[in-house]
Structure formats: C-alpha cells, structure tokens
Amino acid sequence: MRKVKRKLAIGGGLGALLIVVMASPAMAQEELEPASQFILDNLWVFIAGVLVFFMQAGFALLEAGLTRGKNVSNIMMKNLMDMSAGVLAFAIVGFGIAFSSNELLGGWFGFGVGIEGVESTTPGGLLPSTFFFFQAAFAATAATIVSGAMAERTKFKSYFVYSFFITALIYPIVLRWTWGGGWLAQLEFPFSDFAGSTIVHATGGWAALMGALVLGPRIGKYGKDGRPRAIPGHNIAFVVLGAMILFVGWFGFNPGSELAADEFVPQIALKTLLAAAAGAVAAMAINWAKDGKPDVSIAANGLLAGLVAITAPVGAVETWASVLIGAIGGLIVVFSISMFDRLRVDDPVGAISVHGVVGTWGTLSIALFARYDDAFLGRESAGLFYGGGLDQLWTQLIFVLSHFVFVTVTAGLLFLAIKATIGLRVSPEEEMAGLDIEEHGSPGYGHDPHLSLGAGAGAAVTKRSDKEPVRSEGEGKSE
Amino acid sequence: MKLIIAYIKPFKLEQVGEALRSAGVSGMSVGDISGFGRQSGQTEVYRGAEYEVDFVPKVRVEVIVDDDLATVAVDTIEKAAHTGEIGDGKIVVLSIFDAVRIRTGERGADAV
Numbered sequence: 194m195r196k197v198k199r200k201l202a203i204g205g206g207l208g209a210l211l212i213v214v215m216a217s218p219a220m221a222q223e224e225l226e227p228a229s230q231f232i233l234d235n236l237w238v239f240i241a242g243v244l245v246f247f248m249q250a251g252f253a254l255l256e257a258g259l260t261r262g263k264n265v266s267n268i269m270m271k272n273l274m275d276m277s278a279g280v281l282a283f284a285i286v287g288f289g290i291a292f293s294s295n296e297l298l299g300g301w302f303g304f305g306v307g308i309e310g311v312e313s314t315t316p317g318g319l320l321p322s323t324f325f326f327f328q329a330a331f332a333a334t335a336a337t338i339v340s341g342a343m344a345e346r347t348k349f350k351s352y353f354v355y356s357f358f359i360t361a362l363i364y365p366i367v368l369r370w371t372w373g374g375g376w377l378a379q380l381e382f383p384f385s386d387f388a389g390s391t392i393v394h395a396t397g398g399w400a401a402l403m404g405a406l407v408l409g410p411r412i413g414k415y416g417k418d419g420r421p422r423a424i425p426g427h428n429i430a431f432v433v434l435g436a437m438i439l440f441v442g443w444f445g446f447n448p449g450s451e452l453a454a455d456e457f458v459p460q461i462a463l464k465t466l467l468a469a470a471a472g473a474v475a476a477m478a479i480n481w482a483k484d485g486k487p488d489v490s491i492a493a494n495g496l497l498a499g500l501v502a503i504t505a506p507v508g509a510v511e512t513w514a515s516v517l518i519g520a521i522g523g524l525i526v527v528f529s530i531s532m533f534d535r536l537r538v539d540d541p542v543g544a545i546s547v548h549g550v551v552g553t554w555g556t557l558s559i560a561l562f563a564r565y566d567d568a569f570l571g572r573e574s575a576g577l578f579y580g581g582g583l584d585q586l587w588t589q590l591i592f593v594l595s596h597f598v599f600v601t602v603t604a605g606l607l608f609l610a611i612k613a614t615i616g617l618r619v620s621p622e623e624e625m626a627g628l629d630i631e632e633h634g635s636p637g638y639g640h641d642p643h644l645s646l647g648a649g650a651g652a653a654v655t656k657r658s659d660k661e662p663v664r665s666e667g668e669g670k671s672e
Numbered sequence: 673m674k675l676i677i678a679y680i681k682p683f684k685l686e687q688v689g690e691a692l693r694s695a696g697v698s699g700m701s702v703g704d705i706s707g708f709g710r711q712s713g714q715t716e717v718y719r720g721a722e723y724e725v726d727f728v729p730k731v732r733v734e735v736i737v738d739d740d741l742a743t744v745a746v747d748t749i750e751k752a753a754h755t756g757e758i759g760d761g762k763i764v765v766l767s768i769f770d771a772v773r774i775r776t777g778e779r780g781a782d783a784v
Contacts, residue, residue, distance in 0.1 A: 421721045422722065422723045422724075423723035424718075424723070425716075425718045425723065480720065484720050485717065488717070488719055490718075490719055491719055527720070530720060531720045534719075534720065
C-alpha cells in the first residue's frame with residue numbers, strides 16, 4: 194500500500210475505505226503493487242455488484258407505481274422471486290453455460306456446474322466469487338425487466354417458471370456468445386457492448402415483448418374502437434423513487450463493468466451521468482410537445498432510456514457523444530411507448546421500449562460514435578463518424594439481429610410452452626379483482642377499499658365502454 | 673326539519689364548512705364519494721394515451737337543520753361551493769320525519 198496512483202485512490206471511489214495517504218507527485222505515475230490492485234479491484238467490483246443488486250429495489254418500486262394497487266403484492270413478489278430464483282438458477286446452470294472453459298458445440302454453449310471453482314481465493318485479478326457476484330446481479334437485472342411488461346395479468350407460478358429459464362438458459366447463452374468469448378467475440382470485427390445494452394437490457398426487453406404478446410393486453414386497455422386507453426398506475430411517487438434508485442444503481446452497472454478499479458472508472462461514471470440527464474430532459478421535452486403536458490412517468494422512463502442507451506457505448510465514446518446518445522434514447526422511448534401502445538402490445542411500464550428498443554439503439558450507437566478502443570473493439574476510431582467505415586456497423590447489426598431472433602424465439606417458445614401447460618394468464622375475474630388475494634392470499638394494502646382501489650380511476654376506466662363487470666366485490670364497498 | 677345534501681367539489685369543502693358554521697349550522701356530516709353528472713366524467717392523459725375518469729371525486733355534505741334555517745343553509749352552501757365551472761355539483765333538500773339524539777334520547781328539533 195505504499196505506492197498508490199493518485200487518481201486511483203480517488204477515482205475508484207474507495208479513497209475513504211483505504212487508509213491511503215497521497216504519495217508524492219513523482220510516485221503518482223507509478224503502478225500499484227499487485228496486492229493492492231487486487232484488493233482494490235475486488236472491493237470495487239463487489240461494491241458495484243451491490244449497487245446493481247440495489248437496482249432490484251428500483252425495478253420493484255417503478256413497476257409497483259406504474260400498476261394498480263390491487264396488484265401490488267403480486268408485482269413485489271415477482272421482483273423478489275425473479276431475483277432469488279434467478280440467482281440460484283444462474284449459480285446452478287447459467288454461470289457454467291456462460292463462462293465455463295468446457296465448450297460444447299464449438300463454443301456455442303459452455304458446460305459445467307455453475308459455480309465450480311468459485312471458492313478459490315488465489316490472489317490476482319478478480320476472484321471467481323467476485324466475478325460471480327457481479328454477474329449474478331446482472332442476470333437478476335435481465336430477468337426482472339420482464340415482470341413489468343407482464344404485470345397485472347400473469348399467473349405467479351408461470352412467472353416463476355419463466356424467471357428460472359431466463360437465468361438458467363436464455364441469458365447465459367447470450368452471455369456465452371458475447372462476454373463469454375463466443376462467436377460474436379470471434380468475428381473479424383468483434384461485437385461491442387460494454388456493460389450490456391443488448392446483452393442484459395435487450396435480453397430482458399425482448400423477452401418482455403414476447404411475454405406481453407403471448408399474454409395479450411389487460412382487460413380494459415383497448416376500447417371498442419380499438420384505441421389504446423390509459424390505465425393509470427397507483428403511485429407516481431414510487432415511480433420516481435424507483436427510477437432514481439435505478440439511476441444510482443447504474444453507477445455500479447456501468448463503472449463496475451470495467452471489472453477493475455482503474456482510471457477509466459470515473460470517466461464511465463461521468464458519461465453515464467450525462468446520458469441519464471440528457472435522456473430525462475429529452476423525453477420530457479418531446480412528451481411535453483407531443484401530448485401537451487410533461488408526464489412524470491415518461492420523464493422517469495426517459496432517465497432510464499438515457500442510462501440503457503449509454504450502457505453499451507460508455508467506454509468507447511467521447512464525453513459529448515454520451516449526451517447525444519442519451520438524448521436520442523430519451524427521444525426514442527417516447528415514440529416507442531406510443532407505438533407499442535397502438536400495436537396492442539400492452540406494456541404497463543414501458544420495459545420493452547426502455548430496455549429492448551433503446552438498448553438496441555445504444556448498441557448500434559457504438560458503430561457511429563466509437564472513438565476509443567474498448568470492450569472487444571480492438572481498434573481506435575471504429576465509429577463511422579471517426580472514419581471507421583461500416584465494418585463495425587455490420588457487426589453491431591449482426592449482433593443485435595441475432596440476439597433479437599434468439600431471444601424472441603426462445604422466450605416466445607418458453608411462454609407458449611408455459612401457456613400450453615400450466616397456463617400463463619389469470620382468469621378475467623381474478624384479473625379484475627386484482628391478483629393479490631387470489632395469487633398470494635391477502636391484499637397489499639390491507640382491506641381498506643380506498644387503498645386497494647388506488648386502482649380507483651384505472652379500474653373505473655374500463656367500465657362503461659366495455660360492459661364488463663369491472664367493479665370487483667372489494668370495489669363495490671368503497672362507499 | 674330538513675336534510676340538506678350537497679354534492680360539491682372536494683376542494684370547496686373547507687369554505688362550505690366555514691360558511692355553514694358562520695350561518696349558525698351546528699353540525700354536518702361529510703363523505704368522500706365519486707360519481708358523474710351532466711359533465712359525464714372527464715378525460716385525462718397518462719403516458720401519451722387518453723382515459724376517461726367516469727367517476728369524478730366529489731364530497732357529499734349532509735346537514736340537518738330546522739325549517740327556518742333551511743333556506744339560509746342552502747343559500748350558504750350554494751354561494752360557498754360556487755365556482756361557475758362545470759362540475760360544481762348539486763344541492764337537494766328533503767323533509768325528515770324525526771331525529772333522535774342518541775346520548776340523551778331527545779327527539780325532533782331538540783335533537784338537531
């Protein structure tokens with residue numbers, strides 16, 4: 194611990210944790226002792242993993258806020274279980290498929306007990322346990338994205354089965370092809386996705402698309418004229434709090450993906466911050482101009498869109514470009530949400546747009562704006578705007594298209610299989626009464642009808658035009 | 673004795689209550705309700721899509737008064753709840769047969 198690179202002690206965000214006194218300026222340029230670097234790297238990636246796990250809280254609140262109070266227990270339980278079951282599935286099966294050195298089918302799959310060798314404590318580089326912890330947090334993120342898009346109408350046990358398979362098989366195979374060194378990493382111009390705009394977010398986003406498609410829209414989402422009707426969420430404070438927790442968690446997601454405590458970490462954090470801010474402002478401005486008033490939840494989606502967009506290119510692009518990439522993410526998300534609404538894909542939280550569509554944009558933006566060599570690129574100035582030509586664009590297109598096809602086909606088959614066996618959707622009666630009591634035994638907000646109705650407006654919306662008995666037993670008592 | 677029931681805009685409740693007290697009304701009951709009248713709900717926008725709120729939130733105020741105070745009480749509510757905008761609400765007046773103060777057993781006007 195004697196020789197410490199100055200910017201590291203500060204930039205790693207670990208200065209306070211280490212009793213490190215600034216060395217003389219002459220020493221500032223020297224490398225850390227390997228032992229110190231080993232501790233710093235592992236500690237930083239661990240803390241980043243904790244931040245990524247905290248994003249689960251953000252997703253839970255965001256999704257709860259954007260849906261009705263009569264389903265709040267259900268959405269919370271889905272978030273709790275896609276993380277918990279997901280981590281186990283990833284440990285037992287997924288991690289081995291993604292990263293094991295035993296290759297099957299020419300590297301298309303790995304093989305081995307997931308956490309084999311994870312107890313090693315040999316110093317040097319990231320410990321297997323640190324790496325697993327961080328990767329498990331990412332797997333849980335990919336899994337949980339889907340719960341919001343399938344909210345308010347999915348059987349809990351069916352969702353539970355889904356969350357096992359996405360973290361055991363679908364996401365790990367995507368990992369194998371990419372960060373696991375598989376075929377997309379072996380192309381002449383390898384794919385690039387620094388922290389997972391496509392690998393993590395679009396995996397969740399496209400699985401969410403298939404889930405919403407197989408399920409169909411919620412009762413009352415479309416009027417007799419076929420036009421989409423809003424079903425307002427029950428707590429906008431939850432929505433914004435959730436988005437802000439996700440924002441904080443992203444400073445583990447992106448800077449942690451450096452997988453080391455080095456001098457690039459602060460730059461990654463800076464670009465992540467700027468893109469998020471640009472996404473929120475852009476989405477608000479466009480939504481305001483388009484619909485007359487700035488919708489709070491759309492602005493929150495914009496913040497997340499900025500974050501998802503910058504996740505892939507954050508290492509490769511210049512700082513100014515991160516603002517532009519985030520702002521375009523915010524622009525895309527507003528129109529994408531309206532588009533899916535009109536296409537009768539009922540996504541109550543905008544997960545398909547935020548994570549699938551904007552994740553794809555972020556991944557493609559590398560082909561335009563890549564200046565630095567980073568994340569598998571293997572060369573400087575690979576971006577079109579830096580004279581890199583179209584090589585990277587083809588690779589990124591192959592990447593996002595093959596990923597899209599793989600995830601939509603596998604997730605689609607999974608949801609269809611669940612639908613054909615144990616069923617995917619609850620009964621109309623249960624859907625209208627809310628899932629909390631039928632699926633989990635008791636309502637999320639107790640038996641006060643005013644609270645569990647929170648619902649109120651949303652439940653009432655469906656009424657007249659659909660001639661469905663929308664008022665459930667609980668609702669009738671509200672006077 | 674008269675039972676006066678007023679359906680008013682929720683944010684007008686405080687003014688109505690104060691005005692009734694000044695007019696000498698000694699008690700009132702209040703409840704949160706929702707419903708529609710000629711306005712027939714309202715349209716709002718959420719995440720870029722419109723939706724109709726079929727049942728608009730209102731407050732129901734109930735006042736029981738002697739016959740000689742009834743006109744004043746109705747006028748007071750009307751004035752205090754008025755905005756001139758759509759959805760100001762309604763006031764209805766009903767005759768009541770009897771009233772009982774549960775604590776003392778008083779009947780009729782004495783109970784009010």
